[in-house]
Amino acid sequence: MGSPSVAIIGAGMGGLAAGVYGQRAGLRTTIFEMHDKPGGLCTAWTRRGYTFDGCIHHLAGCREGTPTYRMWEDLGAMPREVLFPAELTQVETPDGKRLTVHTDLERLEAHLLDLAPGDSRPIRRYIGALRAFTGFDLFDAMTGTWREWARLLRPVPTVIRWAPLTMRTFAERFRDPFLRQAMATIQYDWVDTPVMLHLNILAGGAVRRYGFPAGGSLRFAQSMADRYLALGGEIRYRTKVEAILVERSRAVGVRLADRSEHRADAVISNATPHATLHRLLGGKYLDDRLRASFARPQDEVVMGVHVSFGLARDLSREPHALVLWLREPVKLADRVRDRLDLELYGFDPSLAPPGKGVLKVLLDTTWSYWSELGRDRARYRAEKERLVETILRLLEPRFPGITGQVEVWDVATPLTTERYTGVGPGFVAKPRWGAVLSARPMAVPGVKGLQIVGQSAGGAGIPGCAAMGRNAMAGLQKK
Ligand SMILES: Cc1cc2nc3c(=O)[nH]c(=O)nc-3n(C[C@H](O)[C@H](O)[C@H](O)COP(=O)(O)OP(=O)(O)OC[C@H]3O[C@@H](n4cnc5c(N)ncnc54)[C@H](O)[C@@H]3O)c2cc1C
Structure with a gap:
């Protein structure tokens, strides 16, 4: 046998x-x-x-010696090169305000204090929590052994303090109006997600546990x-x-x-x-x-629409992600939005021809909206084209000339995901x-x-x- x-x-x-x-x-x-x-x-x-x-966006286990890294080694998944963008994201408003969420925590602290000196208390607490989170990773606990869970006991007081907060309630701690608005959106623009996820990822970025596998x-x-x-x-x-x-x-x-x-x-x-x-x-x-x-079945699909552009434009100096607040709310697909969540892949030159770049806009959406549209291929296609046109118009002020630089675009919807992965409603x-x-x-x-x-x-x-x-x-x- x-x-x-x-x-x-x-x-x-x-x-x-x-x-x-x-x-x-x-x-x-x-x-x-x-x-x-x-x-x-x-x-x-x-x-x-x-x-x-x-x-x-962020892969856990990029740091040698961690349980997740060891798993990637077993699986042959760890690439020769891992990229560590210098910022988690950048938030920008039409009137020129800019918050850069540096992964270097000292730089981040100085930047936040510079933006909102009156908020020194919540800023110092936030940076303190991030520093506490650099010592462990929730994913290492999942991929490792009970010893990893035991490591989580050390920062228990920090965890207890931060566990009840979402990104939105966390942002309410700031008095400065720009930070109140911006801080809620810095983790993939998921305002209702627990702030713990954010602390885990940004602290992981600070100590190079979280990165992007080249390619x-x-x-x-x-x-x-x-x-x-x-x-x-x-x-x-x-x-x-x-x-x-x-x-x-x-x-x-x-x-x-x-x-x-x-x-x-x-x-x-x-x-x-x-x-x-x-x-x-x-x-x-x-x-x-x-x-x-x-x-x-859940109707909401987080990051359900990917509007991607191949651009004859160098994006290597752009931040790796952007939250762009719009001058006025605009209807895009199934809802009215007042900001766009962007990924810019200029940090990985292997993803575009030399001197060119990839930019993607991610939209939360619903299944019902796209499955209804999908019954009529012409309407489905027209909606994709409308999305592309509207998004380019919204991006023009930040990226002048972008419309003429588009070499190829692609819109993937929840129907696309279902067709290729079976992950459906x-x-x-x-x-x-x-x-x-x-x-x-x-x-x-x-x-x-x-x-x-x-x-x-x-x-x-x-x-x-x-x-x-x-x-x-x-x-x-x-x-
Ligand atoms: C937009 C987006 C961003 C994300 N970002 C991150 C991130 O930054 N970091 C992170 O850690 N995670 C991220 N995730 C989550 C991560 O991608 C998923 O958790 C993970 O890839 C899911 O793996 P899975 O094992 O569930 O398999 P799935 O991805 O669900 O794959 C299942 C496979 O089974 C195949 N299959 C299904 N049914 C059949 C059948 N009947 N016969 C044959 N084959 C079949 C499918 O074709 C598919 O290949 C992200 C997810 C999305 C959608």
Whole structure:
């Protein structure tokens, strides 16, 4: 009898990590991926020499010696070069006010005090909290061992003080009107996100734990896929799994879209829990808790629209992200907006031809808006064109001449994401906090030998999903 075999559905972060750790443990694994590339949401696409990145802003685990870094090393994902932009973002108003969120904390403190001397108290507290956060990383706790959780005990007082705040309530601590407005938007313009996430990321940037892998998200995923193949794994691209085969309450393989079957001793699904339970298992294994989890699909899609431009313009001196407040509110897609959230990729020259640059505007949106539009291809296309025209008009004052510098543009909507990754409406199940914090894969009641991994199963970002894939494989080996 040979070593046990595992069928893995999907080459996203969870699936690839499961595959690599499975091969390292001597198992026989096969990954079935419906798309023609690895990575899932961790992806990029190329248009006329420009790479439009669809994912990474900040990757945890870029500092040698940390548990997350060690995981990237196991997975072959860590690139030769990691880039560390000098600022988290920059906020700008039409009347010329500018806040640069430097990753150098001393510089940031001096800049904030310069902007708002009357706010010295909240500024010093903020910088103090950032300094406390440089000593640990929430993602290292998820990817590491209990020892990492024990390290979190040290800054407990800081955590307790800051845990209740969102970016919005944090910004209310400042009296200066510009800082009150600007500080709420400095973490991806997510005003309702816990400030802890921001402290974690900015402090991580300060000590180079958080960075951007040169070449971007797809190259990062491709490196994992290469490591997997080098370990003897097999990826079958353009191969959609239609069903998980269950016999005597045990997963015994998968059925593919061409109706062929692939038998295995266990199955790991990197498809969303919703797709795994409802489609791949035909809704047969839902208990009340699971039914309740999927009762209300979430309509809001954070960063759901990517409007990308390949520009005949050098962006290497621009900040890596910008929040641009507009002169007046403008309707863009499904809502009226008073600011734009931009990513500028001039810091990574590999993403554009020499002397040129990539700029992207990210918009939060809703599923319902785009799925309704998607029924009429002409209207869908017209809406994309309208978005491009309006955004260029809004960018002109900040980037004079930009409209004439566009060599290529691309608009990816939630429908695009669904088509390429299967991550569609209803993918956000009720959070399983224990699972999120321990990167524990999701078991299916009544089916042995099946685990669900990935973001919708509670994987937190790229490291959390990869750790979940690793833990799923470790779990299968114990059985
Ligand atoms: C805009 C954006 C920015 C982000 N920025 C960051 C960041 O800066 N840092 C960070 O850590 N995280 C970030 N994330 C989150 C991160 O990208 C995700 O958490 C992670 O990539 C999800 O991995 P996953 O394991 O859930 O797999 P997924 O990405 O969901 O991939 C699943 C794979 O399974 C395949 N699949 C699904 N169903 C089937 C089937 N039936 N048959 C065959 N194949 C199938 C899909 O094609 C896909 O390749 C960002 C996400 C987005 C959308």
